[in-house]
Amino acid sequence: MFPEDYLYILALRQCKNIGNTNLRKLIQIKGSAKAVWESPKKALLSISGIGTKITQDIGKKELLISAEKELKFCEKKSISLVSHNDPAYPRHLSNCDDAPVLLFYKGKLTSDLNTLSIVGTRKLTSYGKQFIHELLAGLSGSNICTVSGLALGADTCVHEESLENHIPTLAVMAQSLDKIYPASNKNLAKKILENNGALISEYCTFDNVSRENFLQRNRIIAGLSQHLIVVETAFGGGSVTTVNCANSYNRDVFALPGKITDQYSQGCNQLIAQNKAESIVNIKSLIDSLNLSVQPELFPEKMPIVKLDPDKKEHQQILDILDHQEALSLDEIADKTNILHHKLLPILLDLELYGHIKCLSGRQYLRNY
Numbered sequence: 001m002f003p004e005d006y007l008y009i010l011a012l013r014q015c016k017n018i019g020n021t022n023l024r025k026l027i028q029i030k031g032s033a034k035a036v037w038e039s040p041k042k043a044l045l046s047i048s049g050i051g052t053k054i055t056q057d058i059g060k061k062e063l064l065i066s067a068e069k070e071l072k073f074c075e076k077k078s079i080s081l082v083s084h085n086d087p088a089y090p091r092h093l094s095n096c097d098d099a100p101v102l103l104f105y106k107g108k109l110t111s112d113l114n115t116l117s118i119v120g121t122r123k124l125t126s127y128g129k130q131f132i133h134e135l136l137a138g139l140s141g142s143n144i145c146t147v148s149g150l151a152l153g154a155d156t157c158v159h160e161e162s163l164e165n166h167i168p169t170l171a172v173m174a175q176s177l178d179k180i181y182p183a184s185n186k187n188l189a190k191k192i193l194e195n196n197g198a199l200i201s202e203y204c205t206f207d208n209v210s211r212e213n214f215l216q217r218n219r220i221i222a223g224l225s226q227h228l229i230v231v232e233t234a235f236g237g238g239s240v241t242t243v244n245c246a247n248s249y250n251r252d253v254f255a256l257p258g259k260i261t262d263q264y265s266q267g268c269n270q271l272i273a274q275n276k277a278e279s280i281v282n283i284k285s286l287i288d289s290l291n292l293s294v295q296p297e298l299f300p301e302k303m304p305i306v307k308l309d310p311d312k313k314e315h316q317q318i319l320d321i322l323d324h325q326e327a328l329s330l331d332e333i334a335d336k337t338n339i340l341h342h343k344l345l346p347i348l349l350d351l352e353l354y355g356h357i358k359c360l361s362g363r364q365y366l367r368n369y
Helices: 004-013 019-030 033-038 041-045 061-076 126-139 154-164 183-194 211-223 238-248 263-273 283-290 313-321 330-337 341-353
Strands: 080-083 102-107 115-119 145-148 169-172 198-201 227-230 252-255 357-360 364-367
Touching (some): 004 019, 004 061, 004 080, 004 102, 115 211, 115 238, 126 154, 145 154, 154 183, 169 211, 211 238, 227 238, 238 252, 252 263, 252 283, 313 330, 313 341, 330 341
Parallel strands (some): 145 169
C-alpha cells in the first residue's frame, strides 16, 4: 500500500499548468497534497503566483479516479514510488527546485547513494568508449553508483561498463516504467535491476511520450549527482542541456576534450571554452577531483622507470650521488658534480620524467630507488 498523499499527488500532477515547482509550493504551504486537493479555489488563488489556470483542474473527480488506477497498476507491476518529502528521496535531487514531486522506480533507490552522472552522444566513437571503459575500470571497488539515461550510445556504454565492473547503475527514463525505450535495451534494464541498480522515471502511464520528456529527463540526471561527466557531444547535443541544468544546480561538470575536427568532441570543447565544464586531463586526476577511493594498483605511486641512455654520462653521475632517503639541493648537486646550473636543470628534469628521481619543494632531489 502507498501513502494516501501519493494518490493526491498523482491527481494533482494531471492538472494542466501546475508543474513540479508550483506543486511543491502548494504542498509546502498547505501541508499535504490532500489538503491542496480539498482546498477551496479561493484559498488557493490567494497564494502568490497561483492563478486560475493553475487551479482550474484541482478537485476534478476523474483525475482522482485516474490516480487510483495508476497506483493499482504500480502495485501490480511492482513499481515503487517516493515523494520529495520522503527521507528515501535522493538527497542531491531533493535540493533542486524543479525536481519531480513524485518518482517512480524499480530496484534499489536510497537517499544516500554516492552517485556519478555520465552522459554523451548516441553516436559514441571508439575514443568515447575507451574513456568510459578506463574510467569505470578505475572506479571498480569504490562506493560509486553511476547515473545515465538508458539511451543508445554513451548511456548504454555507461550502464554496461558499470555492470562489468560491479558498479550499481541508475537508468533515468523519459517514459513510464512499463515501457523500455529503446526496446533493444530491455535485457540491459533487466541486468541493471539484477545488480543492485534501479530504473527511475517521473512519468506515469497516462503521460504522453514526447521529445520534451527527454529534455526533462536530463535535469533529473544532472540533479541526482554532485558530479556530471560529458563524454562526447556535438554542438547543440542533448548533453548540453544536461550541462546547463547541472550548472544551474551548482554541480561539478567535467568534459572530455578532443580534436577540433571531430564532430562529437566539438560540443565538449565548446563547454570547456565557455567555462561550463572542466577539461578532463587524465583518468587519475579526474578520479582525484571526484574524491573517490579507488584500487591503488590501478594508479601506482611509483612512476615507470625508463632505462637511461649509456652515453648520457652526466645523468648517471647525478644518480650516483643521490640517495633515496636524504635529499640534496640543487646547489649541493652542482657542487658535487661540477655541472653548471643551466646545464643541470634539464638533466634533473630528464631524470624526473624517466622516473629515476623525485623533486621535492625548494628544489630538493631524492633518488626513487
